[in-house]
Amino acid sequence: MVVKDRIVRIFENLVSIYSPSYKERAIANHIAGYVDALGFLTYEDNAGEAINGTAGNIHVTISGNADGPCILFAAHMDTVEPSEGAEMVVKDGIIRSKGATILGADDKAGIAAMLELATILSSTAIPHGPIHLTFTVAEEVGLKGAKQLDLNDKCIDFAYVLDADGRVGKINISAPFQDSFEVEYTGRAAHAGVAPEMGINAIVAASKAISCMKLGRIDGETTANVGKIEGGRASNIVPERARFLAEARSINLDKLEAQSKHMIECFKAGTNETGAKVDFKHYRSYEGYSLTENDPIVQKAVEALLRLGIKPVLTQTGGGSDTNVFNAKGLRAVNLSMGAEQVHAEDEYVSVSELVNAAKLLVELVRV
Numbered sequence: 001m002v003v004k005d006r007i008v009r010i011f012e013n014l015v016s017i018y019s020p021s022y023k024e025r026a027i028a029n030h031i032a033g034y035v036d037a038l039g040f041l042t043y044e045d046n047a048g049e050a051i052n053g054t055a056g057n058i059h060v061t062i063s064g065n066a067d068g069p070c071i072l073f074a075a076h077m078d079t080v081e082p083s084e085g086a087e088m089v090v091k092d093g094i095i096r097s098k099g100a101t102i103l104g105a106d107d108k109a110g111i112a113a114m115l116e117l118a119t120i121l122s123s124t125a126i127p128h129g130p131i132h133l134t135f136t137v138a139e140e141v142g143l144k145g146a147k148q149l150d151l152n153d154k155c156i157d158f159a160y161v162l163d164a165d166g167r168v169g170k171i172n173i174s175a176p177f178q179d180s181f182e183v184e185y186t187g188r189a190a191h192a193g194v195a196p197e198m199g200i201n202a203i204v205a206a207s208k209a210i211s212c213m214k215l216g217r218i219d220g221e222t223t224a225n226v227g228k229i230e231g232g233r234a235s236n237i238v239p240e241r242a243r244f245l246a247e248a249r250s251i252n253l254d255k256l257e258a259q260s261k262h263m264i265e266c267f268k269a270g271t272n273e274t275g276a277k278v279d280f281k282h283y284r285s286y287e288g289y290s291l292t293e294n295d296p297i298v299q300k301a302v303e304a305l306l307r308l309g310i311k312p313v314l315t316q317t318g319g320g321s322d323t324n325v326f327n328a329k330g331l332r333a334v335n336l337s338m339g340a341e342q343v344h345a346e347d348e349y350v351s352v353s354e355l356v357n358a359a360k361l362l363v364e365l366v367r368v
């Protein structure tokens with residue numbers, strides 16, 4: 001069964017491998033090598049070529065040894081920065097990064113749980129149907145690896161993405177749709193002191209647009225943000241160009257479309273008063289999903305947690321994950337917490353007991 005020292009060692013090895021988005025070659029080799037040594041079939045798809053990364057998604061198939069549903073588990077191999085030279089330390093049962101890097105428990109806690117499961121299945125007679133382990137690339141930069149997945153050749157009854165933060169027991173059953181905007185204003189450059197009336201200030205145009213927008217938490221299901229802005233060259237030049245990046249998210253597609261429409265109207269408002277021109281790109285970054293407690297995939301996760309004595313908590317998240325892509329591809333999936341806290345920050349941590357619980361949960365899901 002789950003061996004504490006073993007999963008901690010598996011996790012430690014993963015943490016020490018530098019694996020930023022698009023540069024997953026080393027960790028992909030490590031995972032494939034590990035699973036290969038257990039005697040399971042692995043293959044790498046061509047997502048790496050498609051998205052200009054160093055590695056594709058890694059797929060592992062563990063054949064069934066009994067009648068049972070097909071289960072897919074998925075975790076992503078890439079981590080956010082800063083993560084180069086990451087090393088972990090364990091103190092009082094809590095695993096943190098030693099230096100000024102993130103730990104990378106997002107999503108290496110999920111990977112560790114999957115590798116521990118594979119280790120157990122290679123040496124213990126647990127009856128199970130076919131099990132697929134999928135390790136994706138480039139999740140943190142827009143779910144790029146998952147979008148390349150071809151799931152048609154697999155039988156999958158239940159798909160669990162292992163990438164939610166917080167204590168093991170949390171089941172994310174819904175996540176928002178997201179729209180993204182890249183907006184650029186073009187005005188006219190002029191000397192700010194000598195001939196300001198000759199200029200059209202692109203920064204002013206962008207500011208007018210932004211100040212027109214409803215942003216932040218729009219309602220219980222909808223959020224919006226302007227997250228990056230740049231433009232201009234110097235204080236004595238009327239700026240010719242200004243650009244910003246914005247997004248809107250909602251669990252509810254109608255509300256998202258209303259918010260996006262409102263933001264687009266504001267982009268145009270920025271041009272009216274200034275005479276600047278606006279160009280923008282608007283695209284759906286990912287589709288949302290919404291499951292209920294009655295969904296068999298949710299019921300199965302609840303039952304596995306209850307058997308382990310862990311309280312299941314059904315939640316909705318404001319973040320996107322590979323789970324969104326699986327659902328958009330027609331495969332019902334939920335996102336399970338793997339115990340990582342403060343993800344994407346240097347004080348990210350995971351406790352040893354949560355790592356163990358994460359692996360126990362996978363074993364129990366196979367059993368249920």
Ligand SMILES: [Zn+2]
Pocket residue numbers: 076106107139163
């Ligand atoms: Zn993640």
